[in-house]
Amino acid sequence: MSKKIILITGASNGIGRETALTLAKQNYQLIIHGRNSERTKEVYDEIIAAGNHDVSMITADLSLMSEVVKFADQVKSQVDHLDVLYNNAGGQFGLEREVTAEGHEKTFAINMLSPFLLTKLLLPILEKSDSARIVTQSSDSYRSAEPILDDIELENHYDFGSTYGLSKLYVWWLMRGFDEHLKAEGITNVTVNSIEPGTALDTGLQRVSGKIPEMQQLMDQYKEYSWSIADAASTGLYVITSPDLEGVSGKFYGNKQEKNIESKWLSESGQKQVWDYTKKTLQDYLV
Template identity: 40%
Template sequence: MKKLIMITGATDGIGKITATELAQKGHHIIIHGRNEDKAKRVVNEIKQITGNEEVEYLVADLFSMDAISRMVKKFNDKFDHLDVLINNAGAVLNDKRYVTKDGFEGTLALNVMAPLLLSQLLLPKLRNSKESRIINMSSGTHRLAKPDMSDLNLEKVPSGQARYGIAKLFVIWNTQHMSALLQKNRIHNVTVNASHPGAVATNFGQNSNNGWLNDFIYKASLKLARWLRLDPRKGAVTNVYLADSDTVQGITGKFYNNKKHQIKPATKQWTAKKEQRVWDYYMLKLKPWLDADAIF
């Protein structure tokens, strides 16, 4: 069955591969990008590769909650439903702390708040689908995260890599929490899961500056991935599976590795109280951009 699928960060890397493979399967694809010219080029490229003419794009700077809201409005004006939202976009930022114009630490804005806001604003369209799915990209680096629950805007975390790991841990917690809320509110036609792409040979994180030791280790691992020919397509396998496969219908609140296997995320830092605290904090911060009658 053909699905309407939106993929963020889909003009490069794993997102682009995910979009191409899902277009190849005949789905209607909407890629998100930050640069309109590049998004147009990628749309044309995917059409040529797949022969699928139902490939479109939307543009937004995901560091800006206003831009996300405008993008959702454009989507709402054109479509009456959404079958799959893949929150793929994410990045490791520099050690030097970046604060967005909305006052949010940049790593959190892009990796946590953008997917959370998109999921909330697009929930009415997802509910209009007979069976819809949200897929949030996390990372194995969440296992190293040690969040300070009194510092949820990461003002005291000096490392870009550490901020990224914390953000990806929070993505998993928000995924679990939203899944539980959907079930509690008897919204059984919307599922939400998280995935980890594994180590693949892309340019992800290659331009970040996190101190010589962190950068050396991180970039060396990506060079090793290239040397071992770890195909970037492997990083898209799980998201394509979660978006397209009938075998995951109805499954929600879970975490998947890069081999399509459901695994347990790290639980050392988790408590129900912490999960609730993270959800409440970011939902409160996003309140200016949420509908007054939002369910959650």
């Protein structure tokens, strides 16, 4: 039996690194991604040193959609099918709204637009798997702000905390959309689920926002309650590997169990607006 092929974005530190090292010991074939080539190479070398030589690494800035396209092309040049796509890379930024060179607010670019585009571009090789899983990192922070659907990238309503929370709400909605579209098309060999990692502070996510005094105070306040990186990675590993989840799709998991999401965070019309906005925004990269 051939090894399952797993792609992990954001594998150069934190939860992604922990996930990659754990899966390497379980003898999966891995493609690891990182934004920083040196840190990604360190994880790559750790995997090789642990005895798993079925690993490759690709570096890309996934806040830029042009790089997401190049990244997806590199993946498709390496493998003819993909068994797991783990959309783990993410970011939280500063007090002032910043946009990428392509004109998108940075938080939404990496947390929402990038997972949508990468998932869309890699669907053809995921569909070639006997049983593929798309697993996307959301966050319990989805509850932190009310959607502003006439200003999705918050050009006029930016706040670093609520921006992060909304990006994680919207990416969950997008993954629900993928699940619905796959089911409508009769594609049963690809599942789509979202996860949240619990209260983990030392993940690399706060590489920018962690410099903000208010965030530093919050992190200090909750430090004693923070989960370990291993605990934070456990739900992703569960959803990636558990035989109990074979064929299960459209769910949200936390602490290795399905979460019961309050109905106030579910909106068919809101989900459609976010889906349509994202698809239109990325249309030039989907040709």
